[in-house]
Amino acid sequence: MVVTARPATPPATPAVPPARRGLFGPGSALLVTAVVALVLGPPMVMVAGLGSGVGQAVSAAVALPGLGTMLLNTVIALVISTGCAVVLGCLFAWLDERTDAHLGWVSRILPVVPLLVPPIAGAIGWALLASPNAGFLNGAIRAAAGLVGIEITSGPLDVFSWPGLVFVYTLYLVPHVYLTVAAALRNLDPAMEEAARVGGAGPARVLRTVTLPSVRPAILGGALLAGVFGLALYSVPVILGTQARIEVLAVTVVRLLTAEFPPRTDVAIVLGLVLFLAVTALYLAQVAVLRRSRFATISGRAARGTRLRLGRWRAPSRALLLGYLLVTAVLPFLGLLVVSLQPFWSANIRFSALQLDAFSEVLVGRRLTRDALVNSVLLGLVAATAAVLGAAVIAYAARTYLRGTLRTLVNGITKLPGTMSHIVVALAFVAALAGPPFGLAGTVMLLFLAYVVLYLPQASVSAESALAQVGDPLAEASRVCGAPPGRTFRRVVLPLMTPGLAAGWALVFVLVSGDITASVMLAGTTNPVVGSVTLDLWTNGTYPQLAALSVVVTAVSAAVVLVSMRLTRGGGRAPSRRRG
Amino acid sequence: MTARAPARATAEHTGTDPGEPSTAEIVVRGVTKTFTRRGGADVPAVDDLDLDIGHGEFLVLLGPSGCGKTTLLRCLAGLETPSRGEITIGGRAVFRAGRGARVDVAPEARPVSMMFQSYALWPHMTALANVAYPLENRRGGRREARAAADRALALVGVPELAEQYPGQMSGGQQQRIALARALVAGQDVVLFDEPLSNVDAKVRDQLRFELLALQRRLGFTAVYVTHDQHEAMSLATRIAVLHAGRIEQLGTPEEIYNRPASGYVARFVGVSNELTGQALDPTTVQTDIGEVTARVPTALVGHPVLLASRPERWRIVTGTPDEPNTWPATVDLAVFVGSRSEYMLGVGDGTRLAVWDSGATSHTTGSRCRVTIDPADVRVLPVDEGADEGSSWS
Numbered sequence: 017m018v019v020t021a022r023p024a025t026p027p028a029t030p031a032v033p034p035a036r037r038g039l040f041g042p043g044s045a046l047l048v049t050a051v052v053a054l055v056l057g058p059p060m061v062m063v064a065g066l067g068s069g070v071g072q073a074v075s076a077a078v079a080l081p082g083l084g085t086m087l088l089n090t091v092i093a094l095v096i097s098t099g100c101a102v103v104l105g106c107l108f109a110w111l112d113e114r115t116d117a118h119l120g121w122v123s124r125i126l127p128v129v130p131l132l133v134p135p136i137a138g139a140i141g142w143a144l145l146a147s148p149n150a151g152f153l154n155g156a157i158r159a160a161a162g163l164v165g166i167e168i169t170s171g172p173l174d175v176f177s178w179p180g181l182v183f184v185y186t187l188y189l190v191p192h193v194y195l196t197v198a199a200a201l202r203n204l205d206p207a208m209e210e211a212a213r214v215g216g217a218g219p220a221r222v223l224r225t226v227t228l229p230s231v232r233p234a235i236l237g238g239a240l241l242a243g244v245f246g247l248a249l250y251s252v253p254v255i256l257g258t259q260a261r262i263e264v265l266a267v268t269v270v271r272l273l274t275a276e277f278p279p280r281t282d283v284a285i286v287l288g289l290v291l292f293l294a295v296t297a298l299y300l301a302q303v304a305v306l307r308r309s310r311f312a313t314i315s316g317r318a319a320r321g322t323r324l325r326l327g328r329w330r331a332p333s334r335a336l337l338l339g340y341l342l343v344t345a346v347l348p349f350l351g352l353l354v355v356s357l358q359p360f361w362s363a364n365i366r367f368s369a370l371q372l373d374a375f376s377e378v379l380v381g382r383r384l385t386r387d388a389l390v391n392s393v394l395l396g397l398v399a400a401t402a403a404v405l406g407a408a409v410i411a412y413a414a415r416t417y418l419r420g421t422l423r424t425l426v427n428g429i430t431k432l433p434g435t436m437s438h439i440v441v442a443l444a445f446v447a448a449l450a451g452p453p454f455g456l457a458g459t460v461m462l463l464f465l466a467y468v469v470l471y472l473p474q475a476s477v478s479a480e481s482a483l484a485q486v487g488d489p490l491a492e493a494s495r496v497c498g499a500p501p502g503r504t505f506r507r508v509v510l511p512l513m514t515p516g517l518a519a520g521w522a523l524v525f526v527l528v529s530g531d532i533t534a535s536v537m538l539a540g541t542t543n544p545v546v547g548s549v550t551l552d553l554w555t556n557g558t559y560p561q562l563a564a565l566s567v568v569v570t571a572v573s574a575a576v577v578l579v580s581m582r583l584t585r586g587g588g589r590a591p592s593r594r595r596g
Numbered sequence: 597m598t599a600r601a602p603a604r605a606t607a608e609h610t611g612t613d614p615g616e617p618s619t620a621e622i623v624v625r626g627v628t629k630t631f632t633r634r635g636g637a638d639v640p641a642v643d644d645l646d647l648d649i650g651h652g653e654f655l656v657l658l659g660p661s662g663c664g665k666t667t668l669l670r671c672l673a674g675l676e677t678p679s680r681g682e683i684t685i686g687g688r689a690v691f692r693a694g695r696g697a698r699v700d701v702a703p704e705a706r707p708v709s710m711m712f713q714s715y716a717l718w719p720h721m722t723a724l725a726n727v728a729y730p731l732e733n734r735r736g737g738r739r740e741a742r743a744a745a746d747r748a749l750a751l752v753g754v755p756e757l758a759e760q761y762p763g764q765m766s767g768g769q770q771q772r773i774a775l776a777r778a779l780v781a782g783q784d785v786v787l788f789d790e791p792l793s794n795v796d797a798k799v800r801d802q803l804r805f806e807l808l809a810l811q812r813r814l815g816f817t818a819v820y821v822t823h824d825q826h827e828a829m830s831l832a833t834r835i836a837v838l839h840a841g842r843i844e845q846l847g848t849p850e851e852i853y854n855r856p857a858s859g860y861v862a863r864f865v866g867v868s869n870e871l872t873g874q875a876l877d878p879t880t881v882q883t884d885i886g887e888v889t890a891r892v893p894t895a896l897v898g899h900p901v902l903l904a905s906r907p908e909r910w911r912i913v914t915g916t917p918d919e920p921n922t923w924p925a926t927v928d929l930a931v932f933v934g935s936r937s938e939y940m941l942g943v944g945d946g947t948r949l950a951v952w953d954s955g956a957t958s959h960t961t962g963s964r965c966r967v968t969i970d971p972a973d974v975r976v977l978p979v980d981e982g983a984d985e986g987s988s989w990s
């Protein structure tokens with residue numbers, strides 16, 4: 017009867033359908049409650065659990081041997097590597113955004129380098145490349161020196177040292193600075209710089225007096241981001257610092273919990289709180305800076321200016337950009353690959369002895385690594401799906417049902433784990449859920465819950481930006497067409513969010529399957545995961561298998577990241593390219 | 597029927613104000629929607645507004661940008677929650693706050709559909725799937741929904757687009773799909789938020805006439821937002837001119853144009869010559885150009901007033917007729933615009949008048965003439981804040 021004429025008078029009984037009460041509203045309320053409980057509950061239980069023993073725990077922490085040195089180490093390592101990362105990150109961003117050294121793909125690859133080669137694989141790779149005796153680079157340098165008649169027996173490079181530690185830290189902090197500064201440069205109208213050029217300033221002077229000051233908030237923001245990340249970074253210092261006897265805060269906390277018997281949970285919690293406060297302070301500083309930067313950045317789509325011609329500096333600049341990718345991703349991966357193909361690790365590569373034994377051992381033969389791989393991939397699949405779908409429902413429900421402060425609060429809580437360090441979150445899960453009444457110690461469930469909470473911020477950021485792209489009118493049109501919120505979500509909002517969610521899913525999958533911090537603290541012996549097993553293999557010195565495992569994990573991460581980048585870049589919403 | 601009985605019983609008892617019973621399709625009583633701007637200032641986008649819209653009526657909400665048209669429409673659709681007031685649609689209270697039990701019916705449960713300014717077609721669905729969607733929601737039955745959607749596409753003249761995605765259509769075609777989607781479920785009330793503002797003038801004119809024909813044929817009640825007065829005039833059975841969240845005047849297009857209730861309405865709808873002055877007695881107003889004869893409402897006698905008149909009501913005359921309201925003038929500007937000649941005349945000391953004449957341009961710039969208007973064509977209005985802008989000229 018659709019579009020036929022109606023009687024002139026309104027029907028006696030107005031044809032209003034009964035309001036269908038879907039399950040979406042109550043369901044999403046339940047989900048939000050569960051997530052809030054999971055995010056806020058464990059840290060609260062952890063702090064409360066300290067209870068009256070807090071004084072004792074604090075004095076035990078203060079009495080820790082070498083506490084002062086450890087804290088000083090942490091500060092030194094972070095300040096120096098963050099400083100180096102800021103210089104390099106700004107330089108790379110400027111080269112790629114403003115000069116003819118620009119290589120388009122670098123700006124896409126550089127920020128995701130830590131995902132392509134996870135820090136744990138990078139740190140191990142560098143240990144293989146530059147340990148004083150068996151490091152491949154050292155072997156190559158010594159061979160080259162021998163050709164010109166200089167005999168060296170050990171070194172000259174030593175990655176287990178202050179310079180080595182700071183170097184690898186820096187490699188992993190650079191992307192954070194690069195990302196924020198490059199984004200700011202993209203939004204900065206090149207006309208400002210061109211005006212300075214026309215006004216008689218040379219390129220270096222323009223960079224110093226116009227470009228860098230204009231993006232100063234972004235530089236600061238990037239530096240703080242790098243600092244927060246570095247403070248919580250566990251894999252690099254545990255691999256490189258331990259052997260050099262340089263202990264930092266993150267390593268101490270994990271050691272207290274996993275290497276001491278009985279575990280000194282209370283002391284670990286006190287140090288975890290120190291870490292939490294430090295990260296919070298940095299985070300608040302960053303929020304303040306970024307808030308101010310909103311007024312400092314010059315908005316509007318920048319018209320592409322011509323790029324600065326570097327002339328004879330162009331080739332060295334490009335070499336620098338490529339060099340970074342080389343030392344961060346390519347060399348460590350090659351190091352891992354070589355060791356994984358050898359019967360044992362030595363500085364001299366024997367090409368005659370290349371073999372796949374380590375791979376067959378890791379993938380098939382050895383139960384521990386095989387289970388770890390299966391567990392990590394399964395946990396990655398399930399946790400990424402749960403986190404991303406949950407984040408999508410929460411983002412949509414918050415936009416539909418909540419207003420004002422409550423909405424801000426819910427959206428804020430999903431980001432909260434990002435402001436705590438992974439160590440603190442894992443610590444809180446140990447304190448709250450491992451023992452009675454939950455008794456989840458060593459279970460896959462505990463790992464799953466911890467992963468979901470740890471990577472909820474990433475899932476939630478991608479869900480919110482995907483939702484923002486869908487825009488209000490499309491969802492409102494569905495409501496006016498008679499679809500309640502749940503149906504609107506399923507039929508209209510979710511399908512349109514899919515490209516954005518897919519990217520978020522890939523990110524969370526890679527982070528979960530390569531996670532090390534939470535894994536070391538939460539995985540039991542009966543359900544190993546890649547992170548915990550990698551460290552075991554490192555400690556036991558089973559290098560070919562360790563390398564093979566790292567190669568597999570790196571290959572999986574890189575494949576997932578590259579495929580998702582490819583899909584989301586070509587994807588977007590381009591209905592015209594669909595069938596029809 | 598039984599399942600719905602309680603809801604309807606409530607609606608019958610409390611749906612309309614007992615003081616002023618209304619049989620209208622849409623009844624709006626005291627609706628206020630206040631937004632809080634960043635920084636804390638409260639903006640009443642809709643301000644204590646009353647409105648009755650009859651069954652089958654085509655009501656146009658007209659007003660300048662920011663006067664609250666969209667907000668009012670969204671309140672009717674249930675997409676915006678008013679701060680206060682009561683809305684009844686089809687005899688059923690769909691919103692009430694501030695008096696009695698709170699009612700706020702969700703958008704999907706209101707007997708309305710809506711056409712969005714941006715069309716809001718879902719890019720992941722074909723035209724057919726877009727149009728079938730409301731029926732699938734409201735009645736179920738995928739097969740019948742598709743069949744009905746096909747008929748609706750034919751009705752708006754684009755049956756061949758059924759399998760296309762919105763990204764593969766022109767703006768005008770998307771508009772027709774959006775129209776079909778708004779009409780397909782046969783809702784009693786269809787809301788339109790500037791649906792024609794995104795296409796070129798030719799397509800706009802054509803769609804306007806088709807829309808009007810469809811509305812007359814299907815008999816739905818239309819509430820239509822626009823800030824284009826030409827569009828408003830040609831579509832409306834009644835126009836509500838909005839000003840800062842309130843209705844400044846409600847009436848037929850003819851009333852709004854010929855008998856504007858205020859300078860604001862006169863200025864917003866069409867071009868208006870304005871003179872300020874003092875009403876001396878029921879037929880005389882003292883102005884800068886001398887005494888003007890007009891019908892002064894009793895309440896305004898002895899007060900400052902605003903005289904509003906339409907350019908096409910003035911006539912340029914030669915010779916010296918002894919009619920009232922005749923003044924000598926100089927032609928400051930003469931423009932021929934095709935359908936008429938438009939003059940800007942100077943009268944007295946610096947008063948300017950827009951005068952339109954349907955003939956060819958017979959007076960040249962700089963020439964002298966006399967200009968006159970029938971006293972019945974001069975509206976005497978209370979002075980408002982926009983009164984000093986003088987006459988306007990298009």
Ligand SMILES: Nc1ncnc2c1ncn2[C@@H]1O[C@H](COP(=O)(O)OP(=O)(O)OP(=O)(O)O)[C@@H](O)[C@H]1O
Binds near residue numbers: 640662665666
């Ligand atoms: N979500 C909001 N938050 C704060 N203020 C709002 C919001 N939506 C509308 N407003 C304000 O309410 C007032 C009315 O807005 P509305 O969109 O109803 O205007 P409009 O008449 O539709 O204008 P236009 O012709 O430009 O579409 C404006 O002052 C606007 O700034």
Ligand SMILES: [Mg+2]
Binds near residue numbers: 665666667
């Ligand atoms: Mg509007």
